Amino acid sequence: MSIALDQVTKRYQDQPVVNDVSIEVGEGEFFVLLGPSGSGKSTLLRAVAGLTGIDHGRISLHGRDVTHVRARDRGVGLVFQNYALFRHMTVADNIEFALRVRRMKAADRRARRQELLKLVALEGMDQRLPGQLSGGQQQRVAVARALAHKPQVLLLDEPFGALDAKIREELRRTIRAVQRELGITTALVTHDQEEAFALADTIGVMNHGRLLEVGNPNDLYAQPATRFVATFLGAANLLLARQGANGIRFGATPVNAEAAEPVHAGREHEVVAVLRPEEVEIAGAREQLTSNYIARAAVEEIVFTGALERLRVRLLDEPSAAQLLGSSGEGDARLEITRTQHERRSLPLAQGAHIAIGARRLHVLPTPLSSFLACGATEADAAELAHEPLLESLSTRMKTRVGLRAIARASEDADKAPLPFSGVAAIAAGDNAAATVEWLLRHGAAEVLVLPRNAPSPTRVFIHWTDEVARRATLAVAASLLRHVSAEAVYLGIVPEGRPGAARPAPMRALLDARSEAQQAHGLEMRTELAIGETVTELTRNLSAASAQMLVLGITDVTQAGSAYRSLLAAQPGWPVLIVYRPAESRAAPEIAA
Amino acid sequence: MKNVGKREPSVIPGFGITLGFTTFFLSAIVLLPLSALVLKTAGLDWSRFVEVIASPRAMASYRLSFGASMVAASVNMVFGFALAWTLVRYEFPGRKLVDAIIDMPFALPTAVSGIALATIFSVNGWIGQYLEPRGIFVAYTPLGITVALTLIGMPFVVRTVQPALQEVQRDLEDAAETLGAGRFYVFRRIIVPTVLPALLTGFTLAFARAVGEYGSVIFIAGNKYMKTEITPLLIIFRLEEYDYAGAAALGFVMLAISFVMLLAINLLQVWGRKRMMVSR
Secondary structure: OOEEEEEEEEEEOOEEEEEEEEEEEOOOOEEEEEOOOOOOHHHHHHHHHOOOOOOEEEEEEOOEEOOOOOHHHOOEEEEOOOOOOOOOOOHHHHHHHHHHHOOOOHHHHHHHHHHHHHHOOOOOOOOOOHHHOOHHHHHHHHHHHHHOOOOOEEEEEOOOOOOOHHHHHHHHHHHHHHHHHHOOEEEEEEOOHHHHHHHOOEEEEEEOOEEEEEEOHHHHHHOOOOHHHHHHOOOOEEEEEEEEOOEEEEOOEEEOOOOOOOOOOOOOEEEEEEEOHHHEEEEOOHHHOOOEEEEEEEEEEEEEOOOEEEEEEEEOOOOOOOEEOOOOOOOOOEEEEEEEHHHHHHOOOOOOOEEEEEEOOOEEEOOOOOOEEEEEOOHHHHHHHHOOHHHHHHHHHOOOOEEEEEOOOOOOOOOOOOOOOOOEEEEEOOOOHHHHHHHHHHOOOOEEEEEOOOOOOOOEEEEEEOOHHHHHHHHHHHHHHHOOOOOEEEEEEEEOOOOOHHHOHHHHHHHHHHHHHHHHHHOOOOEEEEEEOOHHHHHHHHHHOOOOEEEEEEEOOHHHHHOOOHHHHOOOOOOOEEEEEOOHHHHOOOOOOO | OOOOOOOOOOOOOOHHHHHHHHHHHHHHHHHHHHHHHHHHHHOOOHHHHHHHHOOHHHHHHHHHHHHHHHHHHHHHHHHHHHHHHHHHHOOOOOHHHHHHHHOHHHHOOHHHHHHHHHHHHOOOOOOHHHHHHHOOOOOOOHHHHHHHHHHHHHHHHHHHHHHHHHHOOHHHHHHHHHOOOOHHHHHHHHHHHHHHHHHHHHHHHHHHHHHHOOHHHHHHHOOOOOOOOOHHHHHHHHHHOOOHHHHHHHHHHHHHHHHHHHHHHHHHHHHHHHHHOOOO
């Protein structure tokens, strides 16, 4: 591996700006680190260059551990957004800077300089001063300068940020050509997805200091695993659908989505589907659609953008139609659509026109957290719960909706099946919480979030499961949750007291398995801790150790929630607990992994 | 003269008005008094003129005045830079206070600082008592004059270098570091050249101020014949003898030397700036 980052963490004033990031970049690979501003991507690049120290983890370049090596001894070339050329030196002196530092002979320096200037197509500019060059030319000089000492790794920090569109594209091509010619391992940081697509062999997407997904541009665009990547890489409509044994359906409309994942535990559940604006088909009537019908819609806005026409439509006939994430309420569901000029000509539309919408291609996100459903004894209780700060911040960050449901479980007939539960059911912590959780799980809910009043956003999330059967699901839910809160993940393994020492290796192995699965299947870096004692006591002790802690608890038996873990769900002292229930019979069934 | 007055329009009205005002202002405040000086000097016949300006006493005073000013400005260039560096680069408690103290020499009547210095550095003064046994005498020596001139000139260097240092982007140092340069190399090859124009300006201002300084120096100089007499002091002596022409002649010489030196430094700066081509 050319660049290998292992669990790199960097904190500023105790806030992690880079959170447990592990990356491997192969020899000669062009790696693009993509993320919004403040996602920690530049800090990470500076850490690789050695300009910023890290608080935890390891950085190696070509197999050499450079975590504690000074920047000047790391053998990297770095290109900055504002060029950072030495303005009092000529182009020649700038390029030869690294060679002069290394006391290279003048003749060799000149030869190397000529070579580099040729590489970046700036021959004959040797004696110019940076101030006499255009922005694009200056950045070329910066690239040549960064390559002078033949670094093993080239790092570029938003190198096109200060340039206008035309020059940007030209320089992009130059950098790609130079990189190919030299075969140098390159890492580039940008917030521009177009740039990432144009340059990258591999893209890594960062948000909130975490590396969310890594993959080649095509795969990331076609099959994102997280909603952030789905919406950040290109535009995306996120829809709530239900997945059952017979496939995907929107309300009453079945859809043959190609990318459907296997159903977990054989039960129908809610999923998040990605519908790219260009994959939406428009027809005058449902019968004329060649793809899967989704809903009827009214055209609200038409914007002409040159090659493409951009439409904004409002979905009609809610709620039987698809539910859009991010919409605040009923009748507010809007879909983004783009059409080519060819499509536009075949069906010209005016504002207000009624159309039928179809999906040519749908991708179902493997995330187990689709939406939230605030449950209370009455509608008012549920509404109050929906305004809990933690639930509000979670749903905002996840760009998902919080539904409301009044559950009067006492009066309800136990045999009568209630409306299916979609998404994560949320209830208030308290004395009755344990019984309510049990009731919810018996009636089809798979995840229940128990919220104490005014719980802060967690800084540490403990993960624990009572049985290995629940491991995959619990990890998947925890990973999904942790992508949206910047908290530290800790897996807590608990071994009963009095077990003979010989039996210790088993839990230790389980611990390591859990860690490697979290990393491989979900990209989740978590710490592992082993406690010895009674489960609830140990969980309580760890949760009490600091403020702002949270628990993700995997269980396989409905009665566990109601009895054994009762004390964890009380209002006092109160921690947010996310219960993940997977019945033991799902052992054989394929589980959603992500 | 091409393109006169064809610059881009600005908030200040009309090229004609602004140029007129500039000329008038310069003439009334700067050039008129100076030409009066020259005129007065012209009243002197040549041999008398030479006698006044080339007397051993005058020669000694030039050496002292310009020498001490040069040394003081040079000292300021080094320590003023260090001060500015500390203020720009580090965040420490009391930084704002230190920043404010820098300007004090501007505000203090120079005679006050001269008296204060003389008191501190006299043989029985706070600092002087410790220096005296070691054979270092500050008060009433050329060294004392240099100290006074350093005090007076310090803010000029700090205040001109400060903004220039603020402009040195951290990225430049980072870039140099990734290219393999050590700290001292970065300082010598990147930071110093970048702030050099500002440093020279600071030097020029401090020097110019020191040459013309009178108030603070006479108190600490002791004004010993041929030893610690600065040129402005000789001019005062001439005035006290009602020898206005003689005073003017000495003034004229100071003016001429200062002008030549300042012009030299300015040209040096122009040359340096051309190399920098400031067009970000």
